[in-house]
Amino acid sequence: xPYNIADPGxxxxxxxxxxxxxxxxxxGIDLRTKHRVETIDQKAKTVKGRNAKADxxxxxxxxxxxxxxxxxxxxELPGFDLPGVMALKTLEDxxxxxxxxxxxxxxxxxxxxxxxxxxxxxxxxxxxxxQVDMVKPRPVFLPWMNQEMxxxxxxxxxxxxxxxxxxxxxxxxxxxxxxxxxxxSHIALTADLVLVAVGVRPNSELAAEAxxxxxxSGSIAVDRSLRTSGENIYAAGDCADAxxxxxxxxxxxxxxxxxxxxxxxxxxxxxxxxxxxxxxxGTAVFKVxxxxxxxxxxxxxxxxSFGFEPVEMMIKARSRAHAHPGMSPxxxxxxxxxxTGRLIGAQLxxxxxxxxxxxxxxxALHQKMTVEAFSQCDLAYAPPFGPTWDPMLTxxxxxxxxx
Amino acid sequence: xPYNIADPGxxxxxxxxxxxxxxxxxxGIDLRTKHRVETIDQKAKTVKGRNAKADxxxxxxxxxxxxxxxxxxxxELPGFDLPGVMALKTLEDxxxxxxxxxxxxxxxxxxxxxxxxxxxxxxxxxxxxxQVDMVKPRPVFLPWMNQEMxxxxxxxxxxxxxxxxxxxxxxxxxxxxxxxxxxxSHIALTADLVLVAVGVRPNSELAAEAxxxxxxSGSIAVDRSLRTSGENIYAAGDCADAxxxxxxxxxxxxxxxxxxxxxxxxxxxxxxxxxxxxxxxGTAVFKVxxxxxxxxxxxxxxxxSFGFEPVEMMIKARSRAHAHPGMSPxxxxxxxxxxTGRLIGAQLxxxxxxxxxxxxxxxALHQKMTVEAFSQCDLAYAPPFGPTWDPMLTxxxxxxxxx
Numbered sequence: 001x002p003y004n005i006a007d008p009g010x011x012x013x014x015x016x017x018x019x020x021x022x023x024x025x026x027x028g029i030d031l032r033t034k035h036r037v038e039t040i041d042q043k044a045k046t047v048k049g050r051n052a053k054a055d056x057x058x059x060x061x062x063x064x065x066x067x068x069x070x071x072x073x074x075x076e077l078p079g080f081d082l083p084g085v086m087a088l089k090t091l092e093d094x095x096x097x098x099x100x101x102x103x104x105x106x107x108x109x110x111x112x113x114x115x116x117x118x119x120x121x122x123x124x125x126x127x128x129x130x131q132v133d134m135v136k137p138r139p140v141f142l143p144w145m146n147q148e149m150x151x152x153x154x155x156x157x158x159x160x161x162x163x164x165x166x167x168x169x170x171x172x173x174x175x176x177x178x179x180x181x182x183x184x185s186h187i188a189l190t191a192d193l194v195l196v197a198v199g200v201r202p203n204s205e206l207a208a209e210a211x212x213x214x215x216x217s218g219s220i221a222v223d224r225s226l227r228t229s230g231e232n233i234y235a236a237g238d239c240a241d242a243x244x245x246x247x248x249x250x251x252x253x254x255x256x257x258x259x260x261x262x263x264x265x266x267x268x269x270x271x272x273x274x275x276x277x278x279x280x281x282g283t284a285v286f287k288v289x290x291x292x293x294x295x296x297x298x299x300x301x302x303x304x305s306f307g308f309e310p311v312e313m314m315i316k317a318r319s320r321a322h323a324h325p326g327m328s329p330x331x332x333x334x335x336x337x338x339x340t341g342r343l344i345g346a347q348l349x350x351x352x353x354x355x356x357x358x359x360x361x362x363x364a365l366h367q368k369m370t371v372e373a374f375s376q377c378d379l380a381y382a383p384p385f386g387p388t389w390d391p392m393l394t395x396x397x398x399x400x401x402x403x
Numbered sequence: 404x405p406y407n408i409a410d411p412g413x414x415x416x417x418x419x420x421x422x423x424x425x426x427x428x429x430x431g432i433d434l435r436t437k438h439r440v441e442t443i444d445q446k447a448k449t450v451k452g453r454n455a456k457a458d459x460x461x462x463x464x465x466x467x468x469x470x471x472x473x474x475x476x477x478x479e480l481p482g483f484d485l486p487g488v489m490a491l492k493t494l495e496d497x498x499x500x501x502x503x504x505x506x507x508x509x510x511x512x513x514x515x516x517x518x519x520x521x522x523x524x525x526x527x528x529x530x531x532x533x534q535v536d537m538v539k540p541r542p543v544f545l546p547w548m549n550q551e552m553x554x555x556x557x558x559x560x561x562x563x564x565x566x567x568x569x570x571x572x573x574x575x576x577x578x579x580x581x582x583x584x585x586x587x588s589h590i591a592l593t594a595d596l597v598l599v600a601v602g603v604r605p606n607s608e609l610a611a612e613a614x615x616x617x618x619x620s621g622s623i624a625v626d627r628s629l630r631t632s633g634e635n636i637y638a639a640g641d642c643a644d645a646x647x648x649x650x651x652x653x654x655x656x657x658x659x660x661x662x663x664x665x666x667x668x669x670x671x672x673x674x675x676x677x678x679x680x681x682x683x684x685g686t687a688v689f690k691v692x693x694x695x696x697x698x699x700x701x702x703x704x705x706x707x708s709f710g711f712e713p714v715e716m717m718i719k720a721r722s723r724a725h726a727h728p729g730m731s732p733x734x735x736x737x738x739x740x741x742x743t744g745r746l747i748g749a750q751l752x753x754x755x756x757x758x759x760x761x762x763x764x765x766x767a768l769h770q771k772m773t774v775e776a777f778s779q780c781d782l783a784y785a786p787p788f789g790p791t792w793d794p795m796l797t798x799x800x801x802x803x804x805x806x
Contacts, residue, residue, distance in 0.1 A: 003727055003728070003786055003787070004726070007728070010726075014726045015726055017725060245781070255784065256784050256791045257781065257782065257784050257791055257792065257793075257796075258781065260791050260792065261779075261792075277779060278776070278779040278780075279781075280781045281780075281781040282781070283781045283782055283783045284783060284784075284785075285783035285784065285785045285788060286785050287785060287787045287788070292788070294783055296781070296783070322420060323407070323413075323417050323418055324406060325406070325410070353758070353759055355756070355759075355783055355785065355787075355788035355789070356756055356758075356759035356760040356762075356763075356783070356788065356789075357759040357762065358783050359759075359760065359762065359763035359780070359782045359783055359793070359795070360759075360762035360763050360765070360766045362763070362780055362781055362782055362783070363763045363766040363767055363770075363772075363777070363780050363782075364766055365781075366776070366779070366780050366781070367766075367770045367772065367776075369766075369770065373681070373769070373770075374766070376664075376680060376681040376769070377681075377684075377762070377765055377766050377769050378648070378660065378661065378682075378683045378684040378685070378686045378699070378765055378768075378769070379660065379686055379762045379765055380686045380687060380688035380697055380699070380758055380759070380761050380762055380765070381658065381659050381660050381687075381688065382687075382688045382689050382690060382758065383406055384406070384690045384758075385688055385690070385695070385758035385759065386758070386759075388659045388660055388663050389660065389663065389664075390660075390762070392762070393660075
C-alpha cells in the first residue's frame with residue numbers, strides 16, 4: 001500500500017489480486033463477508049456468530065481454519081480515535097488514507113512509530129511532497145539493528161526531509177484548528193494527518209475464548225502442521241505463531257511469506273496431503289528511500305536472550321568490484337554463536353544488492369550452518385554485482401577470526 | 404577489463420590493485436618478473452629457469468605454489484597470429500586491445516565465441532558504437548542453459564545490435580585491405596579487429612613435466628588443501644582443479660572467487676594453519692546489456708553425465724510484486740535429482756535481482772539440500788524486490804510437483 005498511496009494516478013483497488021466474486025462464482029467457495037464469528041463450539045464442531053443484518057448464524061465444520069490476521073496497535077491514549085488519526089493495515093485503511101490526503105490536501109504528517117511500515121510510509125509521504133515528523137518513545141532508532149548501520153538508515157531518512165524525534169513519550173492527540181497536535185513528553189507536533197504505525201497484535205481473541213493454546217505475543221500456537229491445540233482446528237497467517245529455525249522455539253514474526261505458505265499448508269493438510277513446515281528465520285527486507293535494509297535470524301540481544309553466546313562482526317564493503325563505476329557502500333553484520341560456531345543472524349544495508357543477498361544467509365540458518373561452512377560457499381561474482389569476495393563472505397571470514 | 408575497455412576516459416592501469424613495487428618494498432616479497440620457471444626438481448626442491456636477460460636461475464623451496472593461471476585458447480588455424488587478432492586475458496591484452504581500437508579507429512569487430520567473456524566484450528564494443536558480429540561453430544547459443552532462457556539472452560544481444568552467426572565453422576582469418584576477413588564454413592565476416600574468446604586452458608605444462616597428477620581439462624589436480632601429488636607442492640588459481648560440491652568429483656571451472664580463496668588457503672597451509680576447502684558449486688554470473696545471467700550447480704546434461712536423474716523446471720516470474728511499478732520478468736530454472744530429491748542446479752535470467760538470488764541456491768548445493776528443504780526456506784519479501792513467494796521458491800515448489 002505505501003507504494004500505491006504515493007502514486008495518485010493509481011487506484012487502491014489495483015492491489016486486489018482476487019475479488020470475492022471470483023471465490024464465490026469461479027471457485028465455488030461459500031465466502032461470507034460481514035459475518036463475524038463470535039464463538040467456536042469445539043464439541044458441536046460449529047462456529048456461531050452474527051452477520052451485518054444482526055442475524056445469528058451457525059456453521060458446522062469438519063476442519064476449521066482461523067485466519068484472523070493481525071491488527072495495528074492503537075495506543076489507549078486521548079485523541080487516537082480522531083478522524084485524521086489513522087493506521088494502515090486493511091485495504092479500507094489504505095483507501096481512507098489516500099482519500100484523506102487528497103481531500104484535505106494534507107501537507108504535514110506525523111508518523112508515530114519508526115518500524116518498517118512507518119519508514120515505508122514516510123517515503124510514500126515524501127514522494128508526494130508531504131512534510132513528515134516521525135516520533136517514538138524509545139531513544140534508539142531500529143533497536144534490533146547494529147547501531148552503526150542503523151545510523152546509516154537514519155541519515156538517509158533525514159537526508160530525504162523527514163524529521164525524527166526519538167525518546168518522546170506520546171501523551172495524546174488534540175484537535176487544533178482543523179489540524180492535529182501530537183502531544184509528546186518534550187514537544188508537540190502539528191499535522192494535517194497522524195499515522196499510527198507502532199506495530200501489530202495478533203487477532204487471537206476468538207481462539208483465546210475457545211481455550212486454544214496461545215504462543216508468543218498472544219498469537220495462536222500451532223504445531224509444524226499448523227494445528228492448534230483444538231481438534232481439527234488450524235491457524236495460519238498473521239494470527240498464528242511459528243517455530244524459529246535458529247532457536248527451535250515458538251516465535252511470532254508476522255510476515256507475508258509465512259502467512260501465505262501456512263495457508264497453503266493448511267489446505268494440503270485438510271485435504272489429506274500432510275505438509276510439515278520447517279519454520280521461519282525472520283527474514284525481512286524493506287526499502288526506505290535509496291536504501292535497502294534486510295535481516296535474517298537473530299540480533300545480538302535476541303541471541304543473548306535465547307542463551308547463545310553471540311559474537312558480532314560488521315563490515316563495510318562495496319556493492320560492485322573495485323574500479324567498477326556506480327559502486328556504493330554496503331554494510332553487512334553477522335552474528336555467530338561462540339559455543340556451536342553456528343551462524344545465527346545477519347543484517348544488510350546498502351543502495352543495491354541487499355534484498356536478495358540476505359537469502360544466502362537465510363538458507364544457512366535453515367541448515368544450521370556454521371560460520372565456517374558459510375564462509376566456504378561458492379557465491380556468484382561479476383564486477384557489476386560485487387567484489388570477488390561477496391560482502392557476505394567477507395563478513396563471515398571476519399566473524400570467524402573474531403570467534 | 405570489458406567495462407574498462409568500454410570507457411575511453413579510464414586507464415587500464417585503474418584495474419591494478421597492487422603493483423609489483425608494493426610486493427617488493429612494503430611486503431618484503433622477492434617478486435621476480437620476467438623469470439620463466441622451466442623445470443621443477445622435486446628431489447632437490449628447487450625450481451630452475453631463465454630470465455629475460457637469458458641468465459639461468461635456480462631457486463630452492465621448502466614449499467612451492469604453482470599459480471600459473473590459464474591462457475586463452477587460440478585455434479591453430481591460419482591468420483590467428485595476425486596483429487589485429489586478439490584475445491583478452493592479461494592486463495597487457497587489455498592495454499593492447501584498447502590502444503588498437505583507438506589508434507585504428509575500429510568500427511567493426513568480429514568476436515569468435517559466445518561465452519560470457521565474448522558477451523561481456525560484445526556489450527563493451529557496442530557501448531563505444533562498434534559493430535559486432537559474433538560467430539561460433541556450434542549451433543546452440545549458451546548450450547548449458549535452458550534453451551528458452553538462452554533465447555531471452557540471445558534476443559537481448561541482438562536487440563542491442565550484435566549479429567550472431569551460429570553453426571559456423573571457422574576456417575581462418577585473412578588480411579584484406581587493412582582489415583580482417585574471418586572465413587567461416589558458409590560466410591565471411593570483415594572487421595577492423597577480431598577478438599578470440601573461445602575459452603581458456605590451464606597453464607599446467609610445468610606441472611605435467613614434473614609428473615604431477617593432472618585433473619579435468621588438463622588442470623593440476625589438488626586435494627582439498629590445495630596440495631598437488633608432489634611433496635610440498637601446491638597449486639591454486641585458474642591452473643588448478645577443485646572438487647564440485649554437487650558431484651564430489653574433480654572439476655575445472657576457473658573463476659575468480661575460487662582462485663582467490665585457494666591462494667589464501669595455500670598461504671594458511673604453508674604457514675601452518677591447516678585449511679581444508681569445501682569445493683565449488685560452479686556459481687557464476689554475468690551481465691550482458693540489460694540482462695543479468697546466473698547459474699550454479701549442474702545443467703540437465705551435466706547432471707545426466709554424472710549419473711543423476713535430473714528433473715528440470717523453468718518458470719517465468721516477476722522481479723517485483725504484483726502491481727509494483729518497474730516490474731520486469733525473471734526466469735528461473737531449477738534441476739533436481741529424482742533419486743535423492745536433491746537440488747543440483749539452478750539458472751536465472753532477468754533485468755534485476757538475478758545476481759544475488761542465485762546465491763541462495765549455491766548455499767543449498769553446498770549443503771546438499773533437497774528441493775523440498777529449499778522450498779521451505781524463509782526468503783526475504785518486499786514489493787520492490789519480488790513477489791511474496793520469491794521466484795526461487797516458486798521454481799522449487801513447481802519442481803517438487805514434477806519430481
